[in-house]
Amino acid sequence: MAEIFEPHAIEKRSMEIITSELNGRTWPEPTFSVVRRCIHTSADFDYADNLRFSDKAVELGVKLLRSGANIVTDTMMAFSGINKNRLESYGGKAHCFIKDQDVIEEAKRRNCTRATVSMEKAAKLEGPVIFAIGNAPTALIRIAEMIEEGIMKPALVIGAPVGFVNVVESKEMIMKAGVPFIVPAGRKGGSNIAATICNAMLYYNGEIDEA
Amino acid sequence: MAEIFEPHAIEKRSMEIITSELNGRTWPEPTFSVVRRCIHTSADFDYADNLRFSDKAVELGVKLLRSGANIVTDTMMAFSGINKNRLESYGGKAHCFIKDQDVIEEAKRRNCTRATVSMEKAAKLEGPVIFAIGNAPTALIRIAEMIEEGIMKPALVIGAPVGFVNVVESKEMIMKAGVPFIVPAGRKGGSNIAATICNAMLYYNGEIDEA
Numbered sequence: 001m002a003e004i005f006e007p008h009a010i011e012k013r014s015m016e017i018i019t020s021e022l023n024g025r026t027w028p029e030p031t032f033s034v035v036r037r038c039i040h041t042s043a044d045f046d047y048a049d050n051l052r053f054s055d056k057a058v059e060l061g062v063k064l065l066r067s068g069a070n071i072v073t074d075t076m077m078a079f080s081g082i083n084k085n086r087l088e089s090y091g092g093k094a095h096c097f098i099k100d101q102d103v104i105e106e107a108k109r110r111n112c113t114r115a116t117v118s119m120e121k122a123a124k125l126e127g128p129v130i131f132a133i134g135n136a137p138t139a140l141i142r143i144a145e146m147i148e149e150g151i152m153k154p155a156l157v158i159g160a161p162v163g164f165v166n167v168v169e170s171k172e173m174i175m176k177a178g179v180p181f182i183v184p185a186g187r188k189g190g191s192n193i194a195a196t197i198c199n200a201m202l203y204y205n206g207e208i209d210e211a
Numbered sequence: 212m213a214e215i216f217e218p219h220a221i222e223k224r225s226m227e228i229i230t231s232e233l234n235g236r237t238w239p240e241p242t243f244s245v246v247r248r249c250i251h252t253s254a255d256f257d258y259a260d261n262l263r264f265s266d267k268a269v270e271l272g273v274k275l276l277r278s279g280a281n282i283v284t285d286t287m288m289a290f291s292g293i294n295k296n297r298l299e300s301y302g303g304k305a306h307c308f309i310k311d312q313d314v315i316e317e318a319k320r321r322n323c324t325r326a327t328v329s330m331e332k333a334a335k336l337e338g339p340v341i342f343a344i345g346n347a348p349t350a351l352i353r354i355a356e357m358i359e360e361g362i363m364k365p366a367l368v369i370g371a372p373v374g375f376v377n378v379v380e381s382k383e384m385i386m387k388a389g390v391p392f393i394v395p396a397g398r399k400g401g402s403n404i405a406a407t408i409c410n411a412m413l414y415y416n417g418e419i420d421e422a
Contacts, residue, residue, distance in 0.1 A: 014374055166221070
């Protein structure tokens with residue numbers, strides 16, 4: 001039995017194991033922090049291969065968060081997983097509209113997903129918004145449509161829905177939408193992955209070069 | 212672009228794809244529902260290989276939930292992921308004590324994880340309890356210890372912490388603890404997996420044989 005039980009020591013040791021098992025593969029920081037934390041959250045080294053970043057996306061995310069950007073999630077799970085104390089210490093706020101009564105009713109009326117409607121509600125937020133999508137391809141698709149329609153322009157999109165229907169296509173759409181993105185390409189992702197990408201950026205404490 | 216956007220149709224089609232890609236591998240129900248839903252939540256077919264069940268664990272879980280058993284999680288993410296409307300319709304309730312002030316203070320004082328202390332708090336609940344552990348090996352270890360010490364006897368343990376330190380060992384401990392279990396062996400798991408195993412049992416609508 002391993003003898004490590006102190007919370008910070010556990011995390012430190014975990015990151016050392018991940019770095020070691022990556023066999024020398026590395027990324028410039030702060031991107032490496034995101035890659036490592038996705039593997040930490042899933043124990044799945046596929047994230048070393050599937051993560052796609054638009055140019056300097058993680059640097060941008062860190063800067064946005066440090067200057068008080070808000071985060072919108074598609075699920076309560078992703079919302080729950082985000083370190084809201086840290087986020088709020090920078091002045092930002094996390095939102096998830098999926099359980100709002102108006103969203104539920106409109107989705108029923110239109111026979112579409114609540115995720116779609118919740119993104120339309122999020123489009124009305126003021127200030128820079130990071131979208132963290134961990135479940136619903138329909139959320140990601142609606143974001144891409146609203147960008148194309150000129151309805152909104154997200155500061156950054158974490159596009160990490162998981163699954164077998166519409167998921168791969170939705171990620172391809174968002175990567176072509178002309179906005180900064182962090183996306184695990186393919187079927188994998190999840191609310192845990194969307195949240196952990198946010199947290200990796202919130203926890204990163206290094207310098208960020210001014211672009 | 213796939214043409215399926217209606218929520219129930221998306222889930223139905225996803226399950227068909229998973230079944231098809233399992234290439235004829237199958238499990239008796241309701242176990243198959245759990246296997247399928249773990250893959251659905253992660254897009255990771257490793258769950259077809261790593262899931263371990265004590266004898267008739269899923270049947271037991273379904274029966275427990277239908278008769279109003281409570282669920283205790285180690286994280287707010289797992290708590291958030293559980294369909295609480297469905298759970299409460301059977302008379303059960305979901306609990307997570309990780310953010311309770313008394314838990315936070317005691318963990319600080321003892322320099323152990325909040326997960327450990329939250330399990331000790333959960334041990335005081337009355338009635339049958341399903342533990343759904345998706346993050347903290349220390350939670351699972353404390354459960355195994357309390358079983359051995361005769362402090363409590365969980366009705367079922369979903370042991371799905373994820374990660375690199377203490378995780379594999381904690382799962383081995385719980386599988387030898389003499390209580391019913393559902394465990395993804397190895398490093399993989401997560402709050403999403405713990406929640407989805409609960410939901411698979413909550414959503415299962417077939418008959419359960421009386422043992």
